[in-house]
Amino acid sequence: MTSGSNSLMWFRKGLRIHDNPALEYAAKNSTHVYPLFVIDPHYMKPDPTAFSPGSNLAGLNRIRFLLESLADLDSNLNKLGSRLLVLHGEPGEVLIRCLKEWDIKRLCFEYDTDPYYQALDAKVQSYALESGIEIFSPVSHTLFNPADIIQKNGGMPPMNCLSFSKIAGEPHWLSSSLSTTPSVIPPVGDVGNCEISQVPTVKQLGYDDTQEDEPPVFKGGESEALRRLSESTKDKKWVATFEKPNTDPSAFIKPSTTMLSPYLKFGCLSSRYFYQCIKEIEKEFKNHTSPPVSLLGQLFWRDFFYTVGFGTPNFDRMRGNKICRQIPWNNDDELLAAWRDARTGFPWIDAIMVQLRKWGWIHHLARHSVACFLTRGDLFIHWEKGRDVFERLLVDSDWAINNGNWLWLSCSAFFYQYHRIYSPITFGKKYDPTGAYIRHFLPVLKDMPTEYIYEPWTAPLSVQTKAKCIIGKDYPKPVISHETASKECKRKMAEAYDLNKKQNGIVSDEDLQNLR
Ligand code: FAD
Secondary structure (H helix, E strand, O other), X not given: OOOOEEEEEEEOOOOOOOOOHHHHHHHOOEEEEEEEEEEOHHHHOEOOOOOOOEEOOOEHHHHHHHHHHHHHHHHHHHHOOOOOEEEEOOHHHHHHHHHHHOOEEEEEOOOOOOHHHHHHHHHHHHHHHHOXXXXXXXXXXXXXXXXXXHHHOOOOOOOOHHHHHHHHOOXXXXXXXXXXXXXXXXOOOOOOOOOOEOOOOOOOOOOOOOOOOOOOOOOOOHHHHHHHHHHHOOOHHHHHOOOHHHOOOOOXXXXXXXXXXXXXXXXXXXXHHHHHHHHHHHHOOOOOOOOOOOHHHHHHHHHHHHHHHHHOOOOOOOOOOOOOOOOOOEOOHHHHHHHHOOOOOOHHHHHHHHHHHHHOOOOHHHHHHHHHHHHHHOOOEOHHHHHHHHHHHOOOOOHHHHHHHXXXXXXXXXXXXXXXXXXXXXXXXXXXXXXXXXXXXXXXXXXXXXXXOOOHHHOOHHHHHHOOOOEOOOEOOOOOOHXXXXXXXXXXXXXXXXXXXXXXXXXXXXXXXXXX
């Protein structure tokens, strides 16, 4: 390593200064460090034709969260004598230009397993190697290196979370101090002809945020992430006895899980630091819960999906994806739009979809409910379509986790009990018999008597009139009969499973057509 050279710290995820090995490395022995973030039109080009404000791939909630996270990163870098440089454009081109312009000798960035970054990084790395630039790209977004796990498992990713955790064991960094931040970062050097901008606002990027009627639920950034982490782990007993299946999907005043996912997604919070904090708390309790249901277990699920996503070609689609059952999903844009726009006529489903649009976050079992309803439970629509809607609306939208869970919920991979369907009527009632969640997110139903809140179409007209909500006028009639649709879904899933078994998963388009 040359002493007295220029380093470029390329931020993408990992928007933090704690537990950031790439930043730490860049800060060592450099004369100048250039901390850079590139505003990428692939994710952030406004799309006026999209079904809600935002870009084609990312809704407004997520874009705002990212920009807030960048502003916070800039402020944290300022405290260490540095600042965040923001440039706009195709990141590969921008990077190569900066490497030349700033005479960079060392390029540091967090390793990323998402296919988009794999392709981008290959391009940048090839230029850097040719130009004699040192590359430092450590794995720090996940607890483990997915490639190591795959290697330990004989070249294949493990296919369930339990075998994943057995193979993974204890992380090697468990006893190191991960909350450390560099005490100082060498100053930014001359930026030459590069047009550096401040962190933009959503408005400056061309988005209209004037339609929003409620303040955002999440505030982006490392400072907020660490504040929320300390808030979430204050009740040590809650952490030690956390059991995911016992958390309540309808809790909205005080949600029943940590809500840290957006911070983990963007790396405002290090999953390794979070892991260490949980471990420390567990030490104080003789009888704490264990993976896969414990809080630590949730981080294993995250790493599990990262590993399978990394080791499975075409993980994000049905075709060409070896672990995905081939299923003759229906193409029905009207039903898809009814689901997406909270117009299915099933209050439990519609309330969840409203929360998703407003908050950019919903509880795990709420995600189960709406994903099952869209795919194998009722509407029989392709999981890839639901995945796209989630990708756009979730603040925590994450390539590996989102695809992995849609594969799971649609019984396309990992989970095969397609006869176990979440009822859009009785599932929510178990948690919230009075329908407080529905009344909050669907105020049109706020005066519907409790006995009809999950099935308002069964209320007599006099009751609907009194509740000022006429079904079919003020709130839609159900788009399907759950009883009939779910039976039909099970029949189609059984046929598709048979065909997949007979043909060993090699099912042609024609075979799928014949099942329709
Ligand atoms: P907690 O229960 O507090 O868990 C802590 C952390 O563990 C989470 O923040 C998350 O990083 C991780 N985690 C928890 N559950 C899972 C899980 N099942 N799989 C992987 N990691 C998990 N999570 C995302 O982060 N991004 C997504 O795009 C995403 N898409 C999903 C799509 C579907 C159809 C389903 C069913 C689930 C999806 N999840 C996704 C997983 C899960 O629902 C969320 O991670 C969780 O609800 C986030 O809330 P929390 O932070 O309060 O979780």
